Every structure is written in C-alpha cells, then in structure tokens.
Amino acid sequence: MHDYLLNDEGRKIKAEAREFTRWVPKQMILDMDKDIIRFPKEFLQEAGRRNLMGCRYPKKWGGRGLDWAATCAVMEEVGTVGYIFACTFGVGAELVCDAIVLHGTDAQKEKYVRPLLEGKIFAAECLTEPRGGSDFFGTSTIAEDKGDYFLLNGQKRFIVGAEGADYFLVYAKTDPEAEPHKALTCFIVDRGPGVKTEYLYGLMGCRGGGTGRLVFKDVEVPKENIVGKLNGAYAVFNTMMIPERLGTSAMTIGAARPALDIATKYSSRRKAFGVPINMFQGVGFQVAEAAMLLDASRSIVYTTAMAVDKGQDARQIRRSVSQTKKFVTESCQKIAHNAMQVMGGIGYTNVFPVERIVRDLRLASIWTGTNEVMAHIIATEWYREYTQADKASAARDMEDVADESEAPFEKIYE
Numbered sequence: 001m002h003d004y005l006l007n008d009e010g011r012k013i014k015a016e017a018r019e020f021t022r023w024v025p026k027q028m029i030l031d032m033d034k035d036i037i038r039f040p041k042e043f044l045q046e047a048g049r050r051n052l053m054g055c056r057y058p059k060k061w062g063g064r065g066l067d068w069a070a071t072c073a074v075m076e077e078v079g080t081v082g083y084i085f086a087c088t089f090g091v092g093a094e095l096v097c098d099a100i101v102l103h104g105t106d107a108q109k110e111k112y113v114r115p116l117l118e119g120k121i122f123a124a125e126c127l128t129e130p131r132g133g134s135d136f137f138g139t140s141t142i143a144e145d146k147g148d149y150f151l152l153n154g155q156k157r158f159i160v161g162a163e164g165a166d167y168f169l170v171y172a173k174t175d176p177e178a179e180p181h182k183a184l185t186c187f188i189v190d191r192g193p194g195v196k197t198e199y200l201y202g203l204m205g206c207r208g209g210g211t212g213r214l215v216f217k218d219v220e221v222p223k224e225n226i227v228g229k230l231n232g233a234y235a236v237f238n239t240m241m242i243p244e245r246l247g248t249s250a251m252t253i254g255a256a257r258p259a260l261d262i263a264t265k266y267s268s269r270r271k272a273f274g275v276p277i278n279m280f281q282g283v284g285f286q287v288a289e290a291a292m293l294l295d296a297s298r299s300i301v302y303t304t305a306m307a308v309d310k311g312q313d314a315r316q317i318r319r320s321v322s323q324t325k326k327f328v329t330e331s332c333q334k335i336a337h338n339a340m341q342v343m344g345g346i347g348y349t350n351v352f353p354v355e356r357i358v359r360d361l362r363l364a365s366i367w368t369g370t371n372e373v374m375a376h377i378i379a380t381e382w383y384r385e386y387t388q389a390d391k392a393s394a395a396r397d398m399e400d401v402a403d404e405s406e407a408p409f410e411k412i413y414e
C-alpha cells in the first residue's frame with residue numbers, strides 16, 4: 001500500500017527481500033524458536049549473498065547507495081519471517097555497520113563492514129549493562145589507556161549475538177572524571193582472549209539470536225579500533241539511535257503483518273452461529289482496527305524515513321524516531337493481540353504462529369530504548385521546541401479566542 005513512497009530501486013530491493021523471505025526454510029524458523037539454532041549464521045550468509053544488508057551504505061563498502069525508505073522496506077520484509085531474524089539482520093548490518101560507516105576509518109570499513117554485508121562475519125552491539133540499559137551514559141565498563149592499546153574490563157547484558165558474533169561494538173568509559181556525555185568511547189572489539197559469553201538467556205520469544213551476557217576481562221583493544229573520537233561516543237550514539245529506533249519500527253511492522261493476514265484468513269473461513277465470524281462486528285472491528293494500525297504504522301515509519309533522508313533538523317529527527325518507535329511497537333503489539341483474540345482458542349496454540357508472534361513482539365517496546373524512555377525523549381524535545389519556537393512564524397495563538405478569555409482571577413497557574 002505504501003509502495004508509492006519508494007523509488008524504483010526501493011521497490012526492486014523490496015521485491016528481492018520478499019523473495020529472500022520465501023527462501024527461509026520453515027524448519028529454520030521453528031528451530032530458532034526452540035533455541036536449537038543458537039545464532040542464524042546461515043540466514044545472514046544468504047542475506048549477504050543476496051546483497052540485502054546495509055542497502056543505504058555506499059556501494060564502495062558493500063551497500064547499494066539506497067535511502068532510508070528502501071532500508072525500511074527491506075526491514076519490514078525481513079521481519080515477516082520472525083522478529084529475531086530481523087533483530088540479527090539489523091544489529092550487525094544496520095546498527096553496528098551504521099556506526100562504522102558514519103564514524104569509522106576506511107580501514108575499519110574495509111575490515112568490518114564489507115565482509116559483514118557479504119555475510120562472512122557477524123557483529124553485535126553492546127550498550128546495555130547488568131546495572132542498567134536506560135541510563136546508558138552511566139556505563140561502568142571501563143577502558144584504560146595503556147599506551148599502544150586500551151585495556152577493557154566490564155560486562156554487557158542482553159546482547160543479541162553474544163553467541164555467534166565475531167566482533168562487538170562496545171561503549172566504555174575512558175574518562176571517568178568527565179561529565180557522562182564526554183566520558184565514553186566506542187570501540188570495535190574482536191572476539192578473542194578475555195572476551196567471554198558468560199550466560200545465555202532463556203527468552204519469552206525472539207529466541208535463536210544468541211542473546212547473552214558478555215564479560216570483558218583485561219581485553220587489549222588496539223587504538224585503531226576506536227570508532228569516532230576518543231571520549232566521543234556521544235556523537236556515535238546519537239546517529240546510531242536512528243537505525244536503532246527507525247529500523248526497529250520497520251521490522252516490527254513486518255513481524256506483526258503475518259498475524260493480521262492469518263487472522264483475516266481465519267475469520268473469513270471460521271463459522272460460529274452459522275455464519276463466518278467476520279460477519280460479527282465484534283470480530284470485524286478488531287480486524288479493522290489492526291489494519292488501520294498497520295497502515296498508520298507504515299505511514300509514520302516512511303514519513304520519518306523521508307525526514308532522515310532529507311536531512312531534517314537532528315533534534316526533530318530525535319523526536320520523530322522516538323515517536324515512531326513508541327507508536328509502531330505499541331500498535332503492532334495491539335495488532336498481534338487482536339489477531340489472537342479473533343481466532344479464539346486456536347490462536348493461543350502452536351497450530352498457528354500467532355502465539356509466537358505475540359511472544360516475539362513483546363520485546364519491541366523494551367529493546368532499543370524502552371517506550372518509557374521514548375516518551376521521556378518526546379516530552380523533552382516537544383517542550384524544548386515549544387520554548388524555543390520563533391513566535392513570529394508560529395501558528396496563530398488561539399488562547400484568547402474564548403468568550404470568557406478575559407475573566408478576572410480565573411487563569412490561575414500557581
């Protein structure tokens with residue numbers, strides 16, 4: 001429905017991504033959910049062979065030079081086979097590589113981006129720590145300058161690809177005396193001596209992505225593995241939040257879509273009281289609500305994608321991607337909820353994949369920044385825009401257009 005928002009190349013890669021989802025074997029999807037597959041290397045290798053990952057990066061580094069709208073179309077399609085497939089696809093190619101493409105050196109791009117986009121190596125993103133994920137700048141993982149290298153010590157938790165990744169993008173404190181926004185540095189850390197996957201989590205959904213806790217003990221990180229500037233992680237973090245939240249939104253739509261498709265088909269065939277259940281308003285209206293939320297989600301995703309492509313003001317983008325993430329992830333959980341509801345008891349069983357989709361999608365409002373954190377960002381940016389608005393070009397002030405607007409002693413603020 002939103003294909004008109006894509007250019008020819010965007011439509012082409014979307015069709016290729018759709019073709020790729022048909023390639024994903026059924027057994028692979030089921031084995032991921034059972035944690036029989038611990039990390040989907042075969043899936044990522046195939047995505048690499050098809051040159052689907054990181055399509056917005058320059059061709060020079062293995063991308064296709066496309067835009068964010070095309071990226072969203074790919075992420076949506078990949079999400080349809082399962083949220084965790086899109087998670088693993090996204091974390092390495094769309095998040096870690098985004099940081100390296102935007103802030104890294106050419107040598108880093110050659111060594112870490114190109115082979116990843118070819119599906120030959122895998123990466124994970126390490127922000128969250130056992131002490132907390134929301135308070136990211138309170139990071140306690142530390143990297144000490146030892147002259148030729150940095151000595152890394154600390155832990156990161158809930159890392160997709162903790163098992164399976166060949167390298168990690170790690171944020172660590174390098175200036176403990178500095179204020180939080182100037183204290184951290186972003187590093188590429190190879191899996192090697194001192195890097196240990198200590199614990200793998202038993203998850204409600206999104207299984208098979210090797211999600212675990214990593215321990216870094218006296219890891220020697222070469223200085224050339226700094227991404228961006230020393231103590232400059234804030235800049236990297238800021239740009240990374242775009243793929244984190246916009247990419248998450250796009251793939252969430254994809255993950256929810258099959259639930260609506262299945263519920264639509266089921267409610268057209270299933271009969272109660274002698275008629276198809278979609279004849280009952282109680283059923284049809286739930287499907288209608290889900291369809292509306294799906295399209296509204298697409299609208300906000302593509303509008304934000306275009307704002308990013310057109311290089312809109314960075315702080316407005318910050319609010320837009322946060323709004324998009326919150327709206328889409330909540331809407332898509334509602335879509336999956338409605339789908340299960342209209343299917344009755346069978347929707348709650350593993351005869352249909354809707355129960356898996358419900359489990360998987362629960363992650364959407366927790367990871368890449370919780371939706372409470374999104375609300376906090378939205379509020380902060382909204383009030384900032386309000387206080388800094390240029391009154392001369394602002395919309396007409398309507399406050400006094402009320403019969404009793406001048407009523408004495410009624411407009412009380414304290």
Ligand SMILES: Cc1cc2nc3c(=O)[nH]c(=O)nc-3n(C[C@H](O)[C@H](O)[C@H](O)COP(=O)(O)OP(=O)(O)OC[C@H]3O[C@@H](n4cnc5c(N)ncnc54)[C@H](O)[C@@H]3O)c2cc1C
Pocket residue numbers: 091124125126127128129130131132133134135157158159160161203206211363366367368369370371372373376
């Ligand atoms: C399956 C899975 C995969 C993940 N993958 C990755 C990954 O690959 N890499 C990575 O770095 N992280 C990953 N995460 C971590 C995820 O991003 C964090 O769990 C999330 O940011 C929340 O951090 P926390 O769990 O420490 O919760 P906390 O930060 O402890 O928050 C707990 C609660 O307090 C609320 N809260 C905290 N601060 C505020 C505030 N200021 N205002 C309002 N409410 C607040 C939160 O919204 C939440 O409800 C993953 C998590 C899961 C479950």
